[in-house]
Amino acid sequence: MNIRRSRTRRTGVGLLVIAVAALGACSSETKRSIDDASTTVAGPSTTVLADVTTTLAATTTVPVEATTIPVVTDAPTTIPAPQPTDPPATDAPGFGLYDEVSPPGVPSGHTDPFASSGVLGNGVYWVQYNGGETFTPDIEVTQAFFGAECETQAAAAGDECLNDIFVLGDPSREIDDLPFADDVFLTVADANTQKSYWITPDELRSVRASSPSDPAPDGYGFASFPWKMTGQGGTIVKFEQVWVP
Numbered sequence: 154m155n156i157r158r159s160r161t162r163r164t165g166v167g168l169l170v171i172a173v174a175a176l177g178a179c180s181s182e183t184k185r186s187i188d189d190a191s192t193t194v195a196g197p198s199t200t201v202l203a204d205v206t207t208t209l210a211a212t213t214t215v216p217v218e219a220t221t222i223p224v225v226t227d228a229p230t231t232i233p234a235p236q237p238t239d240p241p242a243t244d245a246p247g248f249g250l251y252d253e254v255s256p257p258g259v260p261s262g263h264t265d266p267f268a269s270s271g272v273l274g275n276g277v278y279w280v281q282y283n284g285g286e287t288f289t290p291d292i293e294v295t296q297a298f299f300g301a302e303c304e305t306q307a308a309a310a311g312d313e314c315l316n317d318i319f320v321l322g323d324p325s326r327e328i329d330d331l332p333f334a335d336d337v338f339l340t341v342a343d344a345n346t347q348k349s350y351w352i353t354p355d356e357l358r359s360v361r362a363s364s365p366s367d368p369a370p371d372g373y374g375f376a377s378f379p380w381k382m383t384g385q386g387g388t389i390v391k392f393e394q395v396w397v398p
Contacts, residue, residue: 257393342396
C-alpha cells in the first residue's frame with residue numbers, strides 16, 4: 154500500500170514539472186511574438202512620421218517681411234549763373250595816317266579790260282596816277298598781265314615779260330571824273346623799304362607835291378609806281394600803289 158502511494162506522488166510531481174516547463178516555453182514564445190509585432194509596427198510608424206516631417210518642412214512657408222530700400226540720389230546740381238563779362242574792346246575806327254598795311258597782291262592772270270568810253274564798270278584795273286583834284290584823281294587806265302599770261306601777251310606784242318608783269322599800252326583810257334569813295338582804302342608804296350602805308354586823298358596830293366606830312370616815314374617820297382584800282386558803283390573804293398622793281 155505504501156509503495157503504490159509513492160509512485161502516484163512521483164508521477165504527479167513529474168507531470169507538474171512538465172506542465173510548468175511547457176507553460177514557461179509558451180510564455181517565452183508569446184513574449185517574442187509580442188516583441189516582434191511591436192518592432193514590426195514601430196518601423197513603419199517611424200517612417201511615416203519622418204515622411205510627414207519632411208513634407209511639413211517642404212511645404213512650410215516662413216513669412217518674410219517686405220523691406221523697402223531707400224533710393225539714394227545725388228543732391229540736385231545748381232548751375233551757377235554766368236558771370237557778367239566786360240564788353241569787348243572796340244578797335245579804333247579806320248586807320249591812322251601812314252599806318253603800315255599789307256602790300257597789295259595782283260590777279261593771277263590779268264586785270265579787267267575796260268570800255269573806251271562811258272561809265273567804268275565794276276572791276277579791278279591797272280592805272281597810272283597823274284594828279285588831278287583831291288577827290289577826282291586824274292588817272293590813265295591800262296590792262297596788265299601776270300604769270301603765264303604775261304609771257305603769252307608779251308610774245309604776241311613782240312615784247313618781253315619783265316618782272317612777271319606786262320602792261321599792254323594800247324588801248325588805254327584817260328579818266329578824271331571818277332571820284333574816290335568816302336571810305337576809300339588808299340595806300341602808297343615806299344621805294345626804299347617796299348612797305349605800304351595808308352593815307353588819305355588829301356595826303357596823296359601833298360605827297361605828289363613832294364610835301365608829305367610829319368607822320369611819314371623818314372626818307373619817304375612820292376614814287377611813280379602803278380596802282381591797282383578797284384571800281385564799284387561808279388566810285389573808287391580801293392586805290393593801292395604796287396611796288397615794282
